Amino acid sequence: MVPSLSSSDNNGHVSSTPDTCSDNKVVPVSSIAAALAKPDESPYYIGFEKVRVDEYHNVSNPEGIIQLGLSENTLSLDLLKEWLNKNLNESLSQGSSDGLINVDKLAPYQQFDGIMELKKVMARFMSEVLGGGTIEFDPLQVVLTCGANPANEILCNCVADPGDAFLVPAPYYPGFNRDMKIRSTVELIPVPTLSSDNFIVTIEALNIAYDQAKKQGKNVKGLLFANPSNPVGNMFNKETLQNLLNFAKEKNIHIISDEIYAGSRYGDDKFISIAEVVYPESIEKDRVHIVYGLSKDLCIPGFRLGVVYSWNQDVLTASKKLTRFCSVPLPIQQILLSMLSDGKFIQDFMKTNQERLRKRYSIFVEGLEKLGLGYVKGSAGLYCWVNMGRLMSSQDEKGELELWDKLMNIAKISVTPGGACHCTEPGWFRCCFARLSVEDVCLTIERIKRIVESVKPKCCGCQCDRNRAK
Amino acid sequence: MVPSLSSSDNNGHVSSTPDTCSDNKVVPVSSIAAALAKPDESPYYIGFEKVRVDEYHNVSNPEGIIQLGLSENTLSLDLLKEWLNKNLNESLSQGSSDGLINVDKLAPYQQFDGIMELKKVMARFMSEVLGGGTIEFDPLQVVLTCGANPANEILCNCVADPGDAFLVPAPYYPGFNRDMKIRSTVELIPVPTLSSDNFIVTIEALNIAYDQAKKQGKNVKGLLFANPSNPVGNMFNKETLQNLLNFAKEKNIHIISDEIYAGSRYGDDKFISIAEVVYPESIEKDRVHIVYGLSKDLCIPGFRLGVVYSWNQDVLTASKKLTRFCSVPLPIQQILLSMLSDGKFIQDFMKTNQERLRKRYSIFVEGLEKLGLGYVKGSAGLYCWVNMGRLMSSQDEKGELELWDKLMNIAKISVTPGGACHCTEPGWFRCCFARLSVEDVCLTIERIKRIVESVKPKCCGCQCDRNRAK
Numbered sequence: 001m002v003p004s005l006s007s008s009d010n011n012g013h014v015s016s017t018p019d020t021c022s023d024n025k026v027v028p029v030s031s032i033a034a035a036l037a038k039p040d041e042s043p044y045y046i047g048f049e050k051v052r053v054d055e056y057h058n059v060s061n062p063e064g065i066i067q068l069g070l071s072e073n074t075l076s077l078d079l080l081k082e083w084l085n086k087n088l089n090e091s092l093s094q095g096s097s098d099g100l101i102n103v104d105k106l107a108p109y110q111q112f113d114g115i116m117e118l119k120k121v122m123a124r125f126m127s128e129v130l131g132g133g134t135i136e137f138d139p140l141q142v143v144l145t146c147g148a149n150p151a152n153e154i155l156c157n158c159v160a161d162p163g164d165a166f167l168v169p170a171p172y173y174p175g176f177n178r179d180m181k182i183r184s185t186v187e188l189i190p191v192p193t194l195s196s197d198n199f200i201v202t203i204e205a206l207n208i209a210y211d212q213a214k215k216q217g218k219n220v221k222g223l224l225f226a227n228p229s230n231p232v233g234n235m236f237n238k239e240t241l242q243n244l245l246n247f248a249k250e251k252n253i254h255i256i257s258d259e260i261y262a263g264s265r266y267g268d269d270k271f272i273s274i275a276e277v278v279y280p281e282s283i284e285k286d287r288v289h290i291v292y293g294l295s296k297d298l299c300i301p302g303f304r305l306g307v308v309y310s311w312n313q314d315v316l317t318a319s320k321k322l323t324r325f326c327s328v329p330l331p332i333q334q335i336l337l338s339m340l341s342d343g344k345f346i347q348d349f350m351k352t353n354q355e356r357l358r359k360r361y362s363i364f365v366e367g368l369e370k371l372g373l374g375y376v377k378g379s380a381g382l383y384c385w386v387n388m389g390r391l392m393s394s395q396d397e398k399g400e401l402e403l404w405d406k407l408m409n410i411a412k413i414s415v416t417p418g419g420a421c422h423c424t425e426p427g428w429f430r431c432c433f434a435r436l437s438v439e440d441v442c443l444t445i446e447r448i449k450r451i452v453e454s455v456k457p458k459c460c461g462c463q464c465d466r467n468r469a470k
Numbered sequence: 471m472v473p474s475l476s477s478s479d480n481n482g483h484v485s486s487t488p489d490t491c492s493d494n495k496v497v498p499v500s501s502i503a504a505a506l507a508k509p510d511e512s513p514y515y516i517g518f519e520k521v522r523v524d525e526y527h528n529v530s531n532p533e534g535i536i537q538l539g540l541s542e543n544t545l546s547l548d549l550l551k552e553w554l555n556k557n558l559n560e561s562l563s564q565g566s567s568d569g570l571i572n573v574d575k576l577a578p579y580q581q582f583d584g585i586m587e588l589k590k591v592m593a594r595f596m597s598e599v600l601g602g603g604t605i606e607f608d609p610l611q612v613v614l615t616c617g618a619n620p621a622n623e624i625l626c627n628c629v630a631d632p633g634d635a636f637l638v639p640a641p642y643y644p645g646f647n648r649d650m651k652i653r654s655t656v657e658l659i660p661v662p663t664l665s666s667d668n669f670i671v672t673i674e675a676l677n678i679a680y681d682q683a684k685k686q687g688k689n690v691k692g693l694l695f696a697n698p699s700n701p702v703g704n705m706f707n708k709e710t711l712q713n714l715l716n717f718a719k720e721k722n723i724h725i726i727s728d729e730i731y732a733g734s735r736y737g738d739d740k741f742i743s744i745a746e747v748v749y750p751e752s753i754e755k756d757r758v759h760i761v762y763g764l765s766k767d768l769c770i771p772g773f774r775l776g777v778v779y780s781w782n783q784d785v786l787t788a789s790k791k792l793t794r795f796c797s798v799p800l801p802i803q804q805i806l807l808s809m810l811s812d813g814k815f816i817q818d819f820m821k822t823n824q825e826r827l828r829k830r831y832s833i834f835v836e837g838l839e840k841l842g843l844g845y846v847k848g849s850a851g852l853y854c855w856v857n858m859g860r861l862m863s864s865q866d867e868k869g870e871l872e873l874w875d876k877l878m879n880i881a882k883i884s885v886t887p888g889g890a891c892h893c894t895e896p897g898w899f900r901c902c903f904a905r906l907s908v909e910d911v912c913l914t915i916e917r918i919k920r921i922v923e924s925v926k927p928k929c930c931g932c933q934c935d936r937n938r939a940k
Binding site for chain 2: 027029031033035036074084088108153179254299326328331332
């Protein structure tokens with residue numbers, strides 16, 4: 001039996017040995033398959049399914065559901081298209097003597113963990129995006145994976161044994177549950193944060209969670225977080241990162257820092273990578289691992305390029321061997337090698353894309369403000385973390401899910417409720433805005449307005465939150 | 471702790487909790503990482519490393535090691551190159567209104583398990599290659615993965631829990647150990663076959679292995695094999711497949727049939743897929759799963775396209791969710807969609823490629839015959855299963871490894887010794903011939919001759935095997 005898939009995933013349909021089911025002709029599947037074969041119960045995934053069958057389109061389905069639940073950026077696909085049309089053939093002809101497509105660099109087997117040329121330009125790109133041009137990243141510490149999901153899983157495999165646990169400041173990205181739990185079967189322990197702290201985790205909360213886990217006999221192996229935060233959109237400052245590293249040092253555990261939104265900034269703050277605060281002594285670096293990828297910052301989730309970056313030699317060696325299960329196809333590597341080597345394109349793309357993100361974000365939060373809805377001031381990411389608590393009939397999980405349902409079925413917008421992100425304060429929703437045209441941002445605000453206007457103020461008429469929508 | 475990585479992989483470097491190693495500042499890694507961080511001891515992988523630093527090239531390194539250890543086919547890359555040069559841009563512009571590259575079909579997120587258009591043409595292609603044009607494959611049963619390695623692993627995850635076991639007729643593909651064991655931690659139980667049976671497994675041997683495993687308390691969950699056989703190169707006939715299915719039915723276990731070489735035929739025999747013998751009743755089909763992919767039959771391992779094909783709905787649903795870790799990039803899917811839809815190209819390619827394989831095979835075995843070396847008459851695959859027992863100083867594992875070393879360091883050819891494939895009869899070697907020009911096949915035979923000629927006959931002078939090299 002596989003330990004610690006969540007109990008709701010794991011009841012019923014338990015596999016049994018042939019000997020014990022000779023009357024039952026159906027061949028048993030594994031515990032993992034039995035759990036995964038069940039319908040997803042998280043609103044995060046239910047939302048995807050609802051959108052899939054009725055997605056909004058301004059012409060073909062104007063009454064459909066607007067997708068704010070998927071963290072995808074389509075704002076700069078025009079730039080990507082232009083580059084591909086100009087450079088695709090050349091990128092696939094590198095090194096050929098006849099100027100034609102160089103099949104010798106595309107078709108054969110290669111090291112599963114990526115070609116060194118791409119690792120070199122990826123390290124340079126990470127130095128710029130994660131390190132602000134001042135921190136060096138070493139190509140020898142880069143392992144390429146087919147998307148960031150396997151990068152997360154691989155690090156999980158390398159750091160934790162089945163049944164071990166990670167501390168994860170919550171709210172956190174719902175996908176961590178799948179990346180880290182469906183096959184690796186580690187436990188993710190949410191560490192609560194407060195809106196009054198802007199949802200930034202405190203060392204006190206980490207200590208409490210750690211001590212509690214130890215008391216329960218759990219083997220905490222690491223601290224996992226996204227920086228920039230997903231779903232909140234803010235970033236850790238240097239002091240906080242230093243404190244997190246000290247905490248990890250004290251407990252002798254690992255840190256996995258998911259920095260996949262580092263280049264998707266729309267605020268003015270400087271991003272600080274965990275790479276900037278690791279001590280020069282190898283012993284500290286050994287516990288630090290970064291997940292990166294191009295899905296968000298270059299708007300190409302369809303290209304599936306993820307990165308494990310680690311200072312730990314055992315983790316690197318093991319990660320490389322595990323890429324046999326998630327190796328990046330060579331044509332993709334060659335295209336991205338050319339793209340990342342094109343300094344002018346990359347610089348222009350990042351600048352323009354960030355400007356566009358900033359514009360969408362501004363229009364969206366302006367609309368929220370007009371509706372009297374609160375939000376956390378974000379710096380990066382493709383989403384905004386919105387407080388809709390005052391639109392709920394009750395300040396609890398039930399009220400949150402009811403509102404989520406109303407947003408989906410009345411307002412026709414799909415968002416991610418905070419509960420799906422293990423947020424302990426009800427009423428927060430992640431709204432992804434980077435797939436929307438300016439017009440569709442305005443339409444989204446209009447649709448939320450339907451719900452706002454349908455909510456009758458319930459309090460005494462004072463100037464509290466509940467009355468601000470009047 | 472993870473069970474059943476081989477004991478030699480797993481000793482030393484055991485992870486421990488922070489509490490027990492407060493004096494040891496090095497942060498512990500997982501059992502998987504600790505095992506994988508050690509050097510590979512299998513000659514299969516040592517061979518790769520040796521070739522990597524000193525690979526033969528007819529011009530730049532004529533004294534280097536000729537790679538016969540890698541099952542790769544480069545014989546028809548010219549056809550692939552021609553097709554790509556003609557069709558690449560069109561394949562990536564499908565559905566665009568301006569004739570330019572259609573970035574909307576390449577950049578965004580898609581279902582992780584593959585686009586339906588590609589599943590449809592893949593099902594048709596499998597009907598041709600695996601089903602001889604008479605068996606239908608259903609696109610709804612196709613799950614696309616980034617190479618066949620994750621397809622193997624996913625099926626393993628879906629069928630077996632950690633610690634469960636598979637019966638695997640041996641000799642078997644050394645990579646199964648990595649695909650099925652390094653992360654899934656199932657046990658592979660080799661079921662011995664005999665040269666006198668052409669290394670085709672018998673039901674008697676399966677029953678003995680099954681009973682023995684049960685006695686040892688093992689939970690046998692499936693039967694895993696490659697058909698066409700890797701490393702032997704022959705194929706199961708219909709009767710054998712029927713017997714294997716009956717055996718699986720009797721024990722109520724799964725069958726995973728790896729058919730990745732089905733289109734790489736060089737003999738005259740018709741290939742019979744397990745799909746051809748599954749009963750019409752769903753209860754039998756539920757236990758049968760096929761692994762396929764384009765790495766071998768279309769000579770494109772660099773494109774990383776694998777397939778899980780199953781009749782079991784739970785396995786399909788679970789497999790689809792697990793493709794979040796091995797999703798095929800959209801540009802690759804679009805290129806292969808165009809390629810597989812190009813019926814004339816595919817037909818010509820398969821025909822020409824098979825002719826070229828046949829030619830290489832013929833020259834190679836002709837050379838072996840001249841040297842007086844035995845081999846199993848193959849039908850498919852990119853390799854020949856050669857008996858070099860008479861060149862060994864002793865008829866055991868030690869003698870086999872000594873000869874492997876001589877072949878590597880004196881003859882300068884890298885081959886896979888049978889021991890690495892769990893073959894119980896010493897003296898057999900897998901020799902991959904599909905990366906060699908005709909000249910290099912002849913050079914390989916010349917190099918083997920060096921060893922043949924250095925071997926003094928040791929027996930009495932009778933007409934036994936040992937004297938045939940005189």
